[in-house]
Amino acid sequence: xAKQLPEYAIIVAGGSGSRMQHDLPKQFxxxxxxxxxxxxxxxxxxxxxxxxxxxxxPQEQLDTWRELCxxxxxxxxxxxxxxxxxxxxxxKNGLGAVxxxxxxxxxxxxxxxxxxxxxxxxxEAAANYGSAVVAISPKDSIRELTGSGSKAVPRANYKMVxxxxxxxxxxxxxxxxxxxxxxxxxDASVVESIGETIxxxxxxxxxxxxxxxxxxxLAEAFAKEx
Numbered sequence: 001x002a003k004q005l006p007e008y009a010i011i012v013a014g015g016s017g018s019r020m021q022h023d024l025p026k027q028f029x030x031x032x033x034x035x036x037x038x039x040x041x042x043x044x045x046x047x048x049x050x051x052x053x054x055x056x057x058p059q060e061q062l063d064t065w066r067e068l069c070x071x072x073x074x075x076x077x078x079x080x081x082x083x084x085x086x087x088x089x090x091x092k093n094g095l096g097a098v099x100x101x102x103x104x105x106x107x108x109x110x111x112x113x114x115x116x117x118x119x120x121x122x123x124e125a126a127a128n129y130g131s132a133v134v135a136i137s138p139k140d141s142i143r144e145l146t147g148s149g150s151k152a153v154p155r156a157n158y159k160m161v162x163x164x165x166x167x168x169x170x171x172x173x174x175x176x177x178x179x180x181x182x183x184x185x186x187d188a189s190v191v192e193s194i195g196e197t198i199x200x201x202x203x204x205x206x207x208x209x210x211x212x213x214x215x216x217x218l219a220e221a222f223a224k225e226x
Contacts, residue, residue, distance in 0.1 A: 006102040007123060008052045009044045009164070010094035013037050013109025014083045025061060026210060027109045032223035034072050036210055037065075039112035039223070044105070045076050047116040052102075053078035055109070056094045088180040091187060095169075095176055103127060104172050105164040106187045110210040113222050119164060122201045126166035131196060133166075133188045134203040135159035161186060162203045171196055 013027040027037040037055070044051055057065055059082040068074070081097055083090035091106055098104055103126050107114065118134055125132035138160050143150040165187045167175075175191040184190045188198050210219055 005127065005168075006052065006100075007048055007050075007105070008054060008098050008102050008169070009105040009107060010054045010056060010091060010098075011037070011040060011044070011078075011107050011109050012056045012083070012087060012090050012094065013040075014056065014058055014087065014090050025058075025064075027057075028061075028064065028068060029210075029216070031112065031210075031216065031219045034074075035068055036112050036219070037109045038068075038072065038074050040107065040109050040114075041074075041076055041078060043112065043114050043116065044107070044119060047119040052098075054081055054094045054097045055079065056081045056083045056090045058083050086180060088176075088184055088190070092176045095173060098169050098173075100169070102169040103166055104169050105166040106172075107164040108209055111163055111207055112210070112219070113204075114162075114164065114207045115204055118201070118203055118207065122164050122166040125199050125201050126168060129197070129199040130168045130171050131166070131188070131191055132199050132201045133186075134162045134164055134207070135200050136162060136203045136205060136207075139205075159200060161188065162207050162209075167191055 028035045031039060041053060044053060055078050057080060062080055079097055081093050084093055103123055122132040122134055138155045138158055142153050142155045142158055144153045171191060175194050192198055206222060208215055208218060210216060
């Protein structure tokens with residue numbers, strides 16, 4: 001029987017409040033009475049209380065986060081790590097807190113409604129294939145831009161990528177040893193660039209990334225159903 005690897009989650013929360021039209025960084029905005037980031041951490045803890053949680057925040061936000069944890073009496077154990085100047089740099093900093101072998105999930109701090117079943121499926125797929133990326137099918141029709149305009153493309157050939165994205169720690173470390181490239185839009189693109197195959201896991205339309213005021217309306221609605 002194969003040895004079960006330790007599980008980690010790097011929760012990257014480096015956003016500002018600009019697109020949200022808010023003074024607070026979006027991960028600190030309250031939904032259902034507490035910061036979005038706390039909801040996100042709770043989802044991973046509910047999946048596995050022994051998971052090793054690494055929260056990556058901009059250096060200048062670390063004190064604010066500690067104050068929020070005290071204010072809300074938020075006691076779920078997690079490590080905080082200062083982020084880099086880009087998401088690539090932030091994930092790389094978070095990886096520095098991963099010790100030895102393991103399976104590492106990278107998740108957006110402002111995706112607080114990821115379901116525990118989705119997290120479980122992603123970790124299981126990564127244990128089998130080395131990688132697992134949560135994705136959903138697009139609901140809308142898709143057009144591809146061309147030199148002369150645009151053309152319709154079959155949406156069945158496309159997936160919309162979400163997080164978590166889970167990888168064997170050895171694979172993820174190797175991927176993040178390379179210099180950052182402009183085409184690295186997520187962890188899957190970084191890992192794929194070293195020749196690894198990406199396995200897809202079905203996500204959920206509720207697993208929204210909260211970035212605009214409209215998303216907050218949805219978030220409050222989802223939170224009431226929990």
